[in-house]
Amino acid sequence: MAFDIDTFRVAPGDKIRLDKRDPQDTPHVDPDDRAAAETRTLELNGRLEELQELLWAQGKHRVLVVLQAMDAGGKDGTIKHVFEHVNPSGVRVAAFKKPSDDELRHDYLWRVHKEVPGDGELVIFNRSHYEDVLVVRVMDLVPKSTWKKRFGHIRAFEELLVDEGTTVLKFFLHTSKEEQRERLQERLDRPEKNWKFDAGDLVHREKWDDYMDAFADVLEETSTVDAPWFIIPANRKWYRNLAISEIMVNALEALEMTYPPAPADIAEMTISD
Ligand code: ATP
Ligand code: MG
Numbered sequence: 100m101a102f103d104i105d106t107f108r109v110a111p112g113d114k115i116r117l118d119k120r121d122p123q124d125t126p127h128v129d130p131d132d133r134a135a136a137e138t139r140t141l142e143l144n145g146r147l148e149e150l151q152e153l154l155w156a157q158g159k160h161r162v163l164v165v166l167q168a169m170d171a172g173g174k175d176g177t178i179k180h181v182f183e184h185v186n187p188s189g190v191r192v193a194a195f196k197k198p199s200d201d202e203l204r205h206d207y208l209w210r211v212h213k214e215v216p217g218d219g220e221l222v223i224f225n226r227s228h229y230e231d232v233l234v235v236r237v238m239d240l241v242p243k244s245t246w247k248k249r250f251g252h253i254r255a256f257e258e259l260l261v262d263e264g265t266t267v268l269k270f271f272l273h274t275s276k277e278e279q280r281e282r283l284q285e286r287l288d289r290p291e292k293n294w295k296f297d298a299g300d301l302v303h304r305e306k307w308d309d310y311m312d313a314f315a316d317v318l319e320e321t322s323t324v325d326a327p328w329f330i331i332p333a334n335r336k337w338y339r340n341l342a343i344s345e346i347m348v349n350a351l352e353a354l355e356m357t358y359p360p361a362p363a364d365i366a367e368m369t370i371s372d
Pocket of ligand 2: 170297300
């Protein structure tokens with residue numbers, strides 16, 4: 100069956116029950132056919148490379164990809180495996196950590212707006228302004244009356260980006276609590292992964308259910324027609340890579356980009372010795 104990306108898209112008005120969605124799932128793909136899926140992902144990545152080259156050459160559109168997940172949810176792996184062939188000149192990753200003192204002296208979108216893509220650019224947000232309605236909410240960093248209003252700000256902010264020529268694609272990498280346990284344990288057990296271990300992750304892990312509630316609200320409140328969320332079943336890394344590659348290629352194809360026109364007299368030109 101053809102891969103239908105609408106399976107993952109959150110439509111405005113959808114009610115989201117994350118506990119009813121299986122992070123182990125592999126819609127449209129036989130889970131035993133991992134090899135075929137990996138071959139297809141490589142093909143798609145080749146196409147993504149061509150499309151990103153066009154995006155950069157044409158310098159007309161802007162593309163913003165937002166990645167959100169629980170700790171060890173696969174944001175870094177996605178960046179590595181989906182975008183491995185793109186041209187670093189036109190692509191940038193912006194990671195949003197705990198805000199600095201300077202950032203905290205401004206509104207929460209200040210640091211985010213500075214990082215959005217310019218003409219021809221593809222920018223990947225590793226975490227994003229959504230932290231300001233996720234960790235900030237769950238860890239009680241601001242009162243409810245403050246974070247509640249942010250859904251409206253965020254919808255308006257993204258509408259602004261879209262109106263000014265940005266394609267906005269948002270991915271929630273949906274992993275299970277058990278999968279997180281295995282991945283965090285691996286960070287403890289494998290010396291080459293020790294550097295990734297952060298004891299702070301365990302504090303967030305204890306609040307897993309609160310995070311799931313917060314994510315469900317984010318998905319319900321901020322998935323719009325023009326800046327949609329996609330919920331990606333992400334326990335199986337190969338499936339996550341395939342699904343995101345499919346969605347990326349589909350979105351970039353839809354821009355119907357063309358190379359800039361050649362200079363008028365190019366046909367008469369030759370390069371002399
Ligand atoms: P990895 O998955 O490799 O651990 P990471 O994205 O978790 O990478 P870290 O530096 O470990 O990177 O963590 C960043 C931390 O910053 C996260 O715990 C995140 O919740 C927190 N953070 C991001 N934005 C905000 C914010 N606006 N307010 C408070 N905390 C934030
Ligand atoms: Mg971390």
